[in-house]
Amino acid sequence: MEKEEGAFLTISELAGELGLPQHILRYWETRFPQLRPLQRSGNRRYYRPGDVALARHIHRLLNVEGFTVKGAQKALGEARRAATPAPPPPVDAPLSDAALLARLETIRADLARAIGA
Template sequence: MAGVPDKAAGAFRTIGELSRDTGLRQHILRYWETRFPQLRPLQRAGKRRYYRPEDVALVMRINSLLNVEGYTIPGVQKMLSEERKSPPAGSTGPVDLSGIRAVRDGLSRALAEDSARG
């Protein structure tokens, strides 16, 4: 609609708005909801869909993988399910706190010695 300002980045989008913004037809978006369990927009009374910003980002990613990079639906499903299982980027697992505690104890001793002198 002409003259209607775009919504804020964090605003929810209806299926019509998402369809307009992405160029994807509404039936494609509904189909993707059946194929990708990660894509679950909120549904209010009357089954009206409201896509959260993270849903919009996922739709954009799925669209890019399927229509730009040439992945198949099973390929994208596998990729997304593997990402859910893997730890977040930069995470190396459990943190060993012994080194941090040693530094803390050393600083505590140094502060105690310094306050005893002065």
């Protein structure tokens, strides 16, 4: 019986899908802090859809593309940093006149939309 897409997978189901022994997935959990399945009573692991996607990505990096564990860690870290938007400048940071004017125009437009809504 096959589970629906998005269902939680046990470690044995995920290991079977990836063609790996279960201890490899447990090892990956120690090396890739992003991989954190739910653990229920008796330390039974349940991989959420995000965990499954991450495990598939790690598997592809290590076993298909030939990365080392350290290289895969670096690749995942770079991908995460690239996906994270840069934080806005602190409020007390001095702005140039052009940047200040652009910021004030954005605030004016936001206020106009709020009043009009």
